[in-house]
Amino acid sequence: MKSEVSAAVLLIGDEILSGRTQDANLRQIAEFLQPLGVPVKEARVVTDDQSAIVDAVRALSAAHDYVFTTGGIGPTHDDITADAMAVAFGRSIDVRDDARAILEEWYARSGTQITDARLRMARIPVGASLIANPVTGAPGFQIENVFVMAGVPKITRGMLEDVAHRIEGGPVTHTVSVRLEDVREGDIAAALGVRAQEHTEISFGSYPWFEDVGGALRRGVVLVARGRDEAFLDSLRGRLEALG
Amino acid sequence: MKSEVSAAVLLIGDEILSGRTQDANLRQIAEFLQPLGVPVKEARVVTDDQSAIVDAVRALSAAHDYVFTTGGIGPTHDDITADAMAVAFGRSIDVRDDARAILEEWYARSGTQITDARLRMARIPVGASLIANPVTGAPGFQIENVFVMAGVPKITRGMLEDVAHRIEGGPVTHTVSVRLEDVREGDIAAALGVRAQEHTEISFGSYPWFEDVGGALRRGVVLVARGRDEAFLDSLRGRLEALG
Numbered sequence: 446m447k448s449e450v451s452a453a454v455l456l457i458g459d460e461i462l463s464g465r466t467q468d469a470n471l472r473q474i475a476e477f478l479q480p481l482g483v484p485v486k487e488a489r490v491v492t493d494d495q496s497a498i499v500d501a502v503r504a505l506s507a508a509h510d511y512v513f514t515t516g517g518i519g520p521t522h523d524d525i526t527a528d529a530m531a532v533a534f535g536r537s538i539d540v541r542d543d544a545r546a547i548l549e550e551w552y553a554r555s556g557t558q559i560t561d562a563r564l565r566m567a568r569i570p571v572g573a574s575l576i577a578n579p580v581t582g583a584p585g586f587q588i589e590n591v592f593v594m595a596g597v598p599k600i601t602r603g604m605l606e607d608v609a610h611r612i613e614g615g616p617v618t619h620t621v622s623v624r625l626e627d628v629r630e631g632d633i634a635a636a637l638g639v640r641a642q643e644h645t646e647i648s649f650g651s652y653p654w655f656e657d658v659g660g661a662l663r664r665g666v667v668l669v670a671r672g673r674d675e676a677f678l679d680s681l682r683g684r685l686e687a688l689g
Numbered sequence: 690m691k692s693e694v695s696a697a698v699l700l701i702g703d704e705i706l707s708g709r710t711q712d713a714n715l716r717q718i719a720e721f722l723q724p725l726g727v728p729v730k731e732a733r734v735v736t737d738d739q740s741a742i743v744d745a746v747r748a749l750s751a752a753h754d755y756v757f758t759t760g761g762i763g764p765t766h767d768d769i770t771a772d773a774m775a776v777a778f779g780r781s782i783d784v785r786d787d788a789r790a791i792l793e794e795w796y797a798r799s800g801t802q803i804t805d806a807r808l809r810m811a812r813i814p815v816g817a818s819l820i821a822n823p824v825t826g827a828p829g830f831q832i833e834n835v836f837v838m839a840g841v842p843k844i845t846r847g848m849l850e851d852v853a854h855r856i857e858g859g860p861v862t863h864t865v866s867v868r869l870e871d872v873r874e875g876d877i878a879a880a881l882g883v884r885a886q887e888h889t890e891i892s893f894g895s896y897p898w899f900e901d902v903g904g905a906l907r908r909g910v911v912l913v914a915r916g917r918d919e920a921f922l923d924s925l926r927g928r929l930e931a932l933g
Contacts, residue, residue, distance in 0.1 A: 460896055462729045464719030465866070465913065468712070471734070475708030485706045487741070490698075490715070490732035493894075497731070520875045521895045522882040562878030580899075599899055620709070631764040634806030638766040650737075651765045652704055655824075655843055669709065 450615035453505040454488040457516035469598040470515040477605050482614030498529035516596030520562040527568050536570040544569050551582030577607040619675040621682050625689035626665040633688045647672040694859035697749040698732040701760035713842045714759045721849050726858030742773035760840030764806040771812045780814040788813050795826030821851040863919040865926050869933035870909040877932045891916040
């Protein structure tokens with residue numbers, strides 16, 4: 446039995462693992478889910494390889510309430526996510542009329558020809574429900590508790606708008622964040638540990654930062670407290686600042 | 690039997706999953722490993738939770754030649770990575786003299802007091818070898834095929850310098866990248882698929898991009914070809930550009 450709602454993110458694509466592309470989707474999905482009360486508890490990044498995608502999505506779907514995937518649903522030969530999802534959930538897959546109609550209407554407006562390659566984007570597993578794509582037309586889809594979305598961050602963000610109403614969230618978590626300068630983690634670790642023991646319902650974190658300012662190195666720590674009682678968190682702010 | 694050398698990255702920390710911090714380490718580790726001929730084939734992000742860390746590092750250590758972890762080795766109560774690694778590999782852990790000596794020398798130079806919290810950073814599993822930290826002193830460590838490093842990107846980068854000589858790489862992969870404007874993936878998908886079938890020893894990828902330039906949306910595609918024969922890849926560049 447899971448005691449809390451949780452989500453996982455699965456990023457699909459050689460370009461993220463190779464370092465060629467800096468992922469932006471994990472962060473934007475987490476920020477989107479936060480006010481819905483659904484924390485992201487795990488993320489994975491896999492290559493454009495069917496068995497890697499299938500294994501990961503099955504594991505994450507079983508362990509979490511919701512899974513969000515990005516990448517691999519475009520028109521090119523290396524876009525294999527839709528077929529991998531069909532395999533993972535034992536569904537058949539083909540070009541589906543509802544998705545094809547969306548593409549036809551979209552491309553008709555711009556006078557673009559629908560090629561065989563573009564029609565690949567209408568391949569949707571049986572029983573999946575479509576996710577609207579307000580940016581480039583080609584839809585994503587939801588299969589069981591998995592939301593399959595595009596990898597281009599602007600398109601991902603657009604698709605999330607059509608996902609929000611499908612999420613049943615838990616209690617919302619609030620955050621207080623305090624930035625201290627000229628402090629090292631070791632200076633405040635003991636005091637922060639005491640706070641954490643006093644307030645076990647609050648999650649405390651500390652994150653060191655370093656900055657070059659005109660050639661001079663500055664350092665400090667960001668302290669973060671996370672919990673459900675917004676008023677209490679506000680009251681903590683001063684005590685966290687006083688650690689600096 | 691693994692036919693190729695492969696690596697995995699394990700990012701540890703609530704702050705990445707919450708979206709509060711944008712990870713930069715996956716990319717910099719991948720870029721560091723690329724010229725060593727070690728591709729990153731998988732990455733995971735887990736919370737500051739012992740069983741989550743233990744399960745992930747065991748799975749990745751068994752599936753890949755090398756694992757690189759970042760985060761959770763600082764002085765505060767939420768830094769539990771070192772203890773989790775000891776559990777994962779069945780080792781005992783305590784403050785170790787060699788690590789303590791490094792901290793003492795480092796802090797003596799700056800006249801900083803060694804607190805109990807700072808001594809936590811000298812907790813190293815039995816049998817692990819230290820990884821030098823040229824930025825803030827406190828060492829990382831290698832345990833079996835796992836390199837345990839700090840999460841602050843500047844420190845991670847510094848530690849990688851002391852990891853390079855421990856890596857036995859595979860053949861180096863080269864990359865050719867071509868940026869096309871005013872092209873949609875669907876326009877070139879068929880031609881790119883033909884290239885991919887002609888040259889199965891090359892990995893072809895296509896990545897759409899969108900940009901706002903003074904309010905006007907521009908779009909295009911970046912084509913990437915990756916393989917071992919650098920001269921052949923160079924000869925491909927013109928043919929990829931001709932797809933635009």
